[in-house]
Amino acid sequence: MLNAKPVPVELRKRDDGWQLFRGGEPFFIKGAGGEGSLEALAAAGANSVRTWGGDVGTLLDDAHALGLTVTVGIWLGHERHGFDYDDEQQVSDQLEQARQMVLKYRDHPALLLWGVGNEMEGFDEGDNPAIWTAVNDVAAMIKELDPNHPTMTVTAFVHGKRIEFLHERSPAIDIHGVNAYGGAQVVPRLLEEGGASKPFVLTEFGPVGPWEMPTTDWGAPYEQTSAEKAGFYRESYEKGILAAPGRALGAYAFLWGHKMEATDTWFGMFLADGSRTAAIETMTEIWSGETPANRAPGVSRPELDGPVELDPGDVIDVSTIVDDADGDDVRVRWELVPESGEYLTGGDFRPSIPPVEGAVIKSADGNATVRMPEEPGPYRLFVYAHDDAGNAGTANLPLRVKGTARTRFPFPVYEEGLEGMAWVPSGWMGGIDDLTLDGEYAENPKEGSASVRIRYEGRFGWAGIAWQNPPNNWGDMDGGYNLDGATALELWARGEYGGEKVSFGVGLLESDRAFPDSGITKIDNIELTSEWTLYTVPLKRMDLSSIKTGFVVTLSGRSSPVTIYLDGIRFVR
Secondary structure (H helix, E strand, C coil): CCCCCCCCEEEEEECCEEEEEECCEEECEEEEECCCCHHHHHHCCCCEEECCCCCCCCHHHHHHHCCCEEEEEECCCCHHHCCCCCCHHHHHHHHHHHHHHHHHHCCCCCEEEEEEEECCCCCCCCCCHHHHHHHHHHHHHHHHHCCCCCEEEEEECCCCCHHHHHHHHCCCCCEEEEECCCCHHHHHHHHHHCCCCCCEEEEEECCCCCCCCCECCCCCECCCCHHHHHHHHHHHHHHHHHCCCCCEEEEEEECCCCCCECECCCCCCECCCCCECHHHHHHHHHHHCCCCCCCCCEECCCEECCCCEECCCCEEEEECCEECCCCCCCEEEEEEEECCCCCCCCCCCCCCCCCCCCCEEEEECCEEEEECCCCCEEEEEEEEEECCCCEEEEEEEEEEECCCCCCCCCEEEECCCCCCCCCEEEEEEECHHHEEEEEEECCCCCCCCCEEEEEECCECCEEEEEEECCCCCCCCCCCCECCCCCCEEEEEEEECCCCCEEEEEECCCCCCCCCCCCCCEEEEEEECCCCCEEEEEECCCCCCCCECEEEEEEEECECCCEEEEEEEEEEEC
C-alpha cells in the first residue's frame, strides 16, 4: 500500500487490567488463523486474522479493504526442523530476515501485532535459553524500528518453563500468545498459578487435539463430530477468554480453512470442498452476536454391529443419525480411508489421503454397506452430511483390518506429487534458510505430471533433506517400514545445468538414537547432468527391518544457486 500510514496500537494497563487500543479506541481480538476466505471471515463478524510467518503478499491490503486487522507472524526456526540456536550465523541471519520484514510492513494500517515465532520452543519443557534470547532480540529490534505495534510470541501451551522464560528472558515481549486445544479452558488459571503478569491471547484454539483424545487399542485417536467440535469452540472461548477479563486480549480460532492434520477433517472449520462446518456458526454467534440464517447438519459417529477389528474382505453394515435444524434435504456420503498414523505433526504440511476405491458398496440415508480391504492395517470410516446451503457435518470411526501388513515392491518414496508418501521430507539439514523444496513441480517431470525440485541458494556450504517416518523423526520416535527383500533404491535425477554435486542415501539415524534406522548407506560424489539419469543405491545384505529415514539427499553449495530435480524414487526387489 503506497503512502501507508500506520494505525497506532497500544497496550495499556489500567486498574481493571490490560487492554489493547487501536487508533485510540479499545480493541478486543475476534479473529481466526488460516488461509480461508477473508470475505467470509469479515462477514462472520471477525476483526482480525493471524499468520504464522513468511511473506504476507497482498494479505494486509486485502484485510484492510475488508476492515480486518492482521497479526503478522515472523517465523523463527524450529530445532526439530534442524535449526540450531547455538549457531551464531543462523541466528544472525534470522534476525536480519525479521528486520527486513518489519521494515517492509511496519507502516501498514492493517497491522495489529507482531507475532514473534510460533512454538519455536518445541513441545517439551521449552527451556532452551538460547531460543528465548533469540526471541527477545527480535522483539527488541521490533521496538526500535516500530513503536506503533506491540510484540507477541506464541508457545505450545503453558507447561514447562514457558511462563518463567517468557517473562524473565524475553522482557521485550509484550503479550503471551498461547496455542491450546483440549486445555484452552484452563489457560487463565495456569497462567495465574505460574506467576504470569503479561496479558495473553489464545492464538490457536479449536477441537480437542488428537494427542488429547482417547484411542483405540491400536492407538488411533477418536475424533469429535463436527457438532461436538462446535460446542467445544464455545466452551473454550467462554472459559479461556471471557472468564479472564483484564488479562485476555482476545483469541484466534483455528483453522479458518482446510488442512490435512491427523485426519482430513480434524482442525479445518471448512471442508476441502469449501463446505462450512458448525464451528463457523458458533464463532459467528460469538463474534457478531447473530445466529446464521442456515445451520450445518449434524451427524453422529458411525455405528456398526460387531467388532471394529475385522478380517480382510469383511462386509459390514454401518449407520449414523443425521439431523438438520432447518429441515433441509441432506446428502450423506461415506468414505473409507487408510489411516494416516501421524497425530503429532506440529502443523507441518501433509497431503490428503485418497479413499479406498470401491469400499462403499451401497449407501442410503444414514446407512451404508462397506467392504473392508484385503490389506491389513488401520483405516477410518468417514461420513459427511451436506445441505444445499453449503454447510456440512462430519463424523468418523477408526477401524482395523487384522493381520500383518505386507510390504509390496516396488515400494514408493516419491512417485507422483506429495500425496500419500510413506515418508515425509521433513528432515531439513545444513543451510536450511537457503533451501526450498517443491514436491509438485510440473515442468519436465520424468514420470507422470510432477517431480521434486530442490534449490539451495547458499554460497558454498551444504544442505540436505531426509524423508522421515514419522515426520520430524530424528530418532526419538518409533516408526518406519520393514523393507526386507528390497535390493536397491532407484531414483531419477537431473541438475538444472549439469555439474551439481549431490549424494543419495537410505537411513540416517545411528545406533546412539533411541529408535535408529536398522541400516544406513549412501552413494557420494555424484555429479548430475542436465538430463534425467537413473541412479541406484545398492541395499543387498543390509538390514532393512526398520527404516525410519527412507531417503536422504544432500547438495553441495557453490558460488551460484544449485537446483536439482528428483522423480520415481522407489525401493525395488
